[in-house]
Amino acid sequence: MAAQPTIPRRGLFIGGGWREPSLGRRLPVINPATEATIGDIPAATAEDVEIAVAAAREAFSRDGGRHWSRAPGAVRAKFLRAIAAKIKDRQSDLALLEALDSGKPLDEANGDMDDVAACFEYYADLAEALDGKQRSPISLPMENFKSHTLKEPIGVVGMITPWNYPLLMATWKVAPSLAAGCTTVLKPSELASLTCLELGAICTEVGLPPGVLNIITGLGPEAGAPLSSHPDVDKVAFTGSTETGKRIMTAAAQMVKPVSLELGGKSALIVFDDVDIDKAVEWAMFGIFFNAGQVCSATSRLLLHEKIAKQFLDRLVAWTKNIKVSDPLEEGCRLGSVVSEGQYEKIKKFISTARSEGATILYGGARPQHLRRGFFIEPTIITDVSTSMQIWREEVFGPVVCVKEFRTESEAVELANDTHYGLAGAVISNDQDRCERISKALHSGIVWINCSQPTLVQAPWGGNKRSGFGRELGEWGLENYLTVKQVTKYCSDEPWGWYQPPSKL
């Protein structure tokens, strides 16, 4: 088992320095795998939000923006690359903090840190490329006007992020917003903020101008709500539950503030009868048991062609029995604890409701017997599910998959689209034409073919319907933080000639 690190005691990271929260309150950090309190984080309130937003505003306009918001993208790229390098230097201690804070297996947390560094590097490249995209000419059907566009940073951005991928979800927002020239106030989830606070320490080490990135930890209603309604915040970017997303959108609407929302999901994985069963089983497991199913894009509904359903479920159970469920720091752990007691209770309730509604718990459904403490739930497979059941309709955000059989392609598509959500969908089949047809027919922002969950920083990420709107990652992620200005010039020597000139007499 890896050594337990000391948990750094941090303040709020505002204006390039550490500050105690105005009301002096702190929140405990609980290791969900042991239930032990391992540290604490500051609890910001509206007073701190004021100070952080003011620091971000000052940094945005400092020296007319010469050193940040209007500086060449190449200048900002250097900071992004320096942050990526520091993340790599500190990879093992950051991964350990992430695992202790969230309960995810250390191997997963290590992978997250790779993705974090890669995301900063990717947006460093895009920041540089932005310089070449300025003054893009617009082709016009006349000669007396010339137009071009400028891509400008949207301003001060408020970011509210979740606990399932604490530093990675923050990075998906922070990296492109910094690349664009925005300044930012980040409010990570109170359930897992440690690595985001360490990002503050890294910003100091790389000499990021003060106030460009501010990090305030605290509770949603106390710190997140005043950030989303703040009149001096130009945009809010949010990842989290659909309920909170609605609140944020309502608050932002009062100021006609743009929002991007990455919310929940109830994505389906469709498996046809022409597949290699074991390969498909492994993707089905990765789709729902990775990060203990606490993934917005988790393929939590498994649709099996009736011809292979029985054989598939037998193999799924056999593979699932083999998952190492353990303390996240144990070698080979593939399923850690869920993030908190609240989430643990919520998942157990989903399972008991499924049972009481008539579904069968084919495997799992309880606390693993060998783990007495910690918020552990067995990987759970639920069958005999009808489309009116809660387990079919609602996001569990836990290691719980529900299974249905289908006969035809159109039935599979109909079942997959039978949800208010629209984040992701996946299909496994050896018939490539069928996969293409299904990728068009699914009402979702992401489709995986012959896999589930792989996420590439270059490709757009986001959902439709109640999974939200706006796209992160790729060039779309940068556009989120840019506003387009048209500049139009009259270039004829002739007078405009609309009004009658006054008499020269």
Ligand SMILES: NC(=O)C1=CN([C@@H]2O[C@H](COP(=O)(O)OP(=O)(O)OC[C@H]3O[C@@H](n4cnc5c(N)ncnc54)[C@H](O)[C@@H]3O)[C@@H](O)[C@H]2O)C=CC1
């Ligand atoms: N789409 C996703 O990636 C995520 C989905 N969820 C879903 O949400 C459920 C509940 O988890 P929670 O941690 O309660 O999610 P949440 O949506 O309440 O929390 C996400 C973030 O929003 C903040 N927040 C909460 N209330 C707020 C408010 N009124 N104004 C502004 N910010 C606010 C939180 O402090 C946190 O930083 C999960 O069971 C899961 O179904 C949770 C986290 C991530």
Ligand SMILES: C[N+](C)(C)CCCC(=O)O
């Ligand atoms: C694709 N993955 C698992 C790396 C991240 C998913 C992001 C999310 O849950 O919001």
